[in-house]
Amino acid sequence: MARQRGGRIRPFERETDDSVAILGADLEIQAAHSQGVRNTEQRGLVVRTKRNYRNRIKEMYVFFSLNYKDYYDVGVQKLSEEDRVSLDLFHYKNTHDLIYTGINVQMVKAFLAHKKQKANGNTSSHVQLRKYHDAILWGSQQAKQLLPRAYYDDIEKFLTSYRKETVDAKKEGKLDEQEADPISWSLFKLILSWALDTSNIFVWTYSILQWNCMARSVNIGSLGFHNFRAGEDHIVCCYDDTKSDQTGEKCTDKHIYANPLEPTVCPFLALAVFFSLESLHLSETEKLFQADGQTTAASQRYCGQLSELFKGNNDNLQGYIRSDHANSHGIRKGSATKVTSGTTLPPPTSSIAARGEWSLGQILDIYWHFAEPGDHYLGRCL
DSSP states (O other): OOOOSOSOOOGGGSOOOOSSOOTTTTOOOOHHHHHHHHHHHGGGSOHHHHHHHHHHHHHHHHHHHHHOHHHHHHHEEEOOHHHHHOTTTOOTTOSEEEOOTTOOHHHHHHHHHHHTBOTTSOEEOHHHHHHHHHHHHHHHHHHTOOOOHHHHHHHHHHHHHHHHHHHHHHHTTOEEOOOOOOOOHHHHHHHHHHHHHTTOHHHHHHHHHHHHHTOOHHHHHTOBGGGEEEOSSSEEEOOSOOSSOTTOTTOOOEEEOOOTTOGGGOHHHHHHHHHHHTHHHHTTOSBSSSOTTOSSHHHHHHHHHHHHHHHHTHHHHTTTSOGGGOSTHHHHHHHHHHHHHSSSSOOOHHHHHHHTTOOOOHHHHHHSOOOHHHHHHHHHHO
């Protein structure tokens, strides 16, 4: 069939010849080479995400075993010992897997309908249900089994309709959402003062860096000395990679400035104090907040301590945002809100998107390139 659009040619659109057997298909690859291939291909998803997908798949086949035994008998397969221990398939702790070829989308929708209602009586968010669909897509890819077209058509219709259902639940205050309220500039300064009052220099420094980089907390946790360099009157920070850019090819410089008028929010002062207190740790590793080899330990530690800080100051916190919507992501949203609404002449949208690692859309990402002067202005505003 002729292609109807330009751009990149996807694998299923290429001209292929599957009529001839693969040459040497029965040859065994040497262990060292297999491990090398595995080390490369496993970088597609982090282990935490793979575990999450396998746990969701387990939830589905356990649901079928309890509610639809007849479908469980034909739609779920027991894993062989070889498959269970396979590092390539990564079944984690699962003993069974779904059969993806010919999967019954009506059964999947029945499971999703079951998951709509949380134990606390609230409605699950659209994202929470969509992740089960993501797990099925990933599971079918790992099993090398193609899903039927009816699955794609029906599940898209269901999830689109469910998004509207969550809007009604939100109006009634019964949506179990995990979104964060933006933390305003005044509340942010108050949070920093709470951290200093409890001598929590870790939370103080971490929060200031997250605000100035407009970052996810996990991006700050992985920072090391190699991510920083000195500018003429500022510090330049650049990540190794991000959630949306695992190769790090599109990571941009973030120019961070001092604030001599308000020492509580000054990144230079916070880093200086942190370095002096953590000199023993920093003599053993160049990572600022966690040990070598760790990936999310610092972020989890920070989010936990920030949550405790919020609980200890809940009365004051409620004067600014909803306490059940207070988390580290609110700092990222708050800094973006401040630079876009705190002045009648905000920094360029492209500079804000680049610092926050947000996409402007496929076309603009390609043609609307990041401009460094805009980020200098943005850094001063933050």
